[in-house]
Amino acid sequence: MTDKNIRPDYYRHGTVDVIAVLYLLFGDTARVFLVGNIIKYIVRYRDKNGMEDLIKARTYLDRLIEEEGKQK
Template sequence: MPDGRYRDDITPQEIQGINKPASALDKQVSGNHYKDCGIQPIEYIHANGLSYFQGNVVKYVTRYKDKAGKADLLKAIHYLELMIELEYSDK
């Protein structure tokens, strides 16, 4: 090559990445419905200390267009109904 490098030469950036452990946030076990998000739902949920119910609402609303559509929105509604029932029921 004209710059003195070979086509298969490794760059310093690639060398640094070799020993860097992969982040769990960089992989998704099933599907790719969160890959294009600016921030993954789990990052938002964790950063804001959301409850299980709140986290599921965020998760299902975030992914509905790319995964299960109306079914995901119905799941989000179900978690909202559970929250209302558990938080505001007459005791």
């Protein structure tokens, strides 16, 4: 799995990235979206999509790390 798992084409309008827009509109509070998705995918992975959900959680965690690095 790649970053496409959380940035599929249908979440874009041209080159606009939804998570980037959240950070633009809501600043640091946009991290709640990322953290919430990390928790969601970790909690449900055994009962829903298994490895796919763990990979999605990791992808959101990587994005959170990327965004936090930009804030410093």
